[in-house]
Amino acid sequence: MTESKPGWVPPTAGGDRRQTWPGSVPSVGSWEPERPGAARRAPVSTPVRPALTAIRPFFREAHRVRPAMVAAGAGVTVLWFLITMLLAVDLTSTLWVILVASVFAAGAASVLARYGDRGAATGIAAVAGTASAVVGAVVEWHAFVGGAWILW
Incomplete structure (x- = not known):
């Protein structure tokens, strides 16, 4: 068991304690802390692997959800529910x-999410879902406590 494999340094041998596999190429892009006085190497560039000095791309969402539009969608939906409750x-x-x-508001939210402002769609969907949940809670309350199914 004392035979040594090429490219492998036993932990007791001292020196560099990093282990490498046989036939492996040291990684160029790995992070290593700079040592004072050490010379910096130029990045290795091949046709398959471009130079690592290129700026990484960052991706932005095309139509971001803005908090103001979420609040506007929620406010308009609350007004929609208040007006329809007058019926x-x-x-x-x-x-x-x-x-x-709620069904009409969910339809409007899905159309806005697809073709319009997704922030407003988020606000509409949140209020419509909350209204539906409140209706469900009231129906359950009357069914379990009162013993009557209130929707019929």
């Missing part, structure tokens, strides 16, 4: 009106 006369009709308004 209801009792709790059952209010829940149905909110559910229908």
